[in-house]
Amino acid sequence: MLACITGRQGRQDEGYTELIYDDKTASLYSDNDSYPQHDAMSYYQGHGYGTTTVASPLLFDSSPPFKGEGVDTRSVEDIAREVARLLWRAEWNDDGLQCRISDAVGERRWNRKMVEECLDNVIEYVEQGRARMGAAMCAALDKATDVADDEFAFPRRHPQSLDGFIAIVSAGILAELQGAWVLELLGFGEVRGKEEIGYGTGEIAMLTSDKIVYCDQPRPNSFAAWWTREYDAYIPTGSVYNYLERMDMVELED
Structure with a gap:
């Protein structure tokens, strides 16, 4: 199945990733509220699961981001593209990679939109194949592809579902390289043990190594909900x- 794919054309400190609430993500960490839909809920090249479709990213743009007078003026899309490129070219999934990602994110905070944009870019890289892919992403691709090929009934028997296979493999790659916490923002579950940083600030700390508590029903309007419905x-x-669970991203019940 890997041949099928290859033929197709926060800030982190001491092991923590910081996330921030905003008016689009305020309900994200509550089981009592519906999962909010942000204004850029999108999927690549017209496969929209929300209201806006984002064009394919410029994959090989290595120009530095513009900053004026010490203020980071990059868009979320710019940051996600930079992070995804670091993942794509990395030879090792180690502290050095995480430090480079932390530097790329800068003073910004990971949120739902940034993770979704990063996933869009990872999907594009997977579709390009392994020719220029670093060893770290290659290893994550091998692992996610093997497990997904075992668990899902596509695309071996259903070639028309190949896009969905690539999407779930790419989500596994992103979680493998970044941490299972990204799966919460994609709507698959929730990370336990989150703590607010400073009362009333809305900033959330979670261990990057924490696994998620899987939700049988994906959060409404999330990537997980779109993918489950579509395929x-x-x-x-x-x-x-x-x-x-086989990707070692689910917290097993006692």
């Missing part, structure tokens, strides 16, 4: 949980 016919019962 429901090809997803065997329990296969999403099995995929994430």
Whole structure:
């Protein structure tokens, strides 16, 4: 199945990733409120699961971001593109990579939109194949592809579902290289043990190594909800949980 893919054309300190609430993500960490839909809920090249479609990113743009008078003027899309490129070219998934990602994110905070934009870029890189991909992403691709090929009924038997296969493999790659916490922002579950940094600030700290508590029903309007709905016919019962558990990203119940 890997041949099928390759043929297709926060800030982190001491092990923590900082996330921030805003008016689009305020309900994200509450099971009592519906998952909010932000104004750039999108998927690549017209496969929209929300209201806006984002054009394909400029994958090889290595120009430095513009900053004026010490203020970071980059868009979320710019930062996500830079982070994804670091993941794409990395030879090792180590502290050095995480430091480079931390520098790329700068004073900004990871939020739902940034993770989604980063996933869009990872999908583009996976579609390009392995020719210029670094060893770290190659290893994550091998792992995610092997597990996904075992768990899902596509695309071996359903070639028309290849885009969905690439999407879930790419989500696994992003979580493998960044931490399972990204799966919460993609709507698959929730990380336990989050703590607010300073009362009333809205900033949340979570361990990057923490696993998620899987949700049987993905959060409404999330990437997970879109993917599950779009490819429901090809997803065997329990296969999403099995995929994430075998990727070592699900917190097992006692």
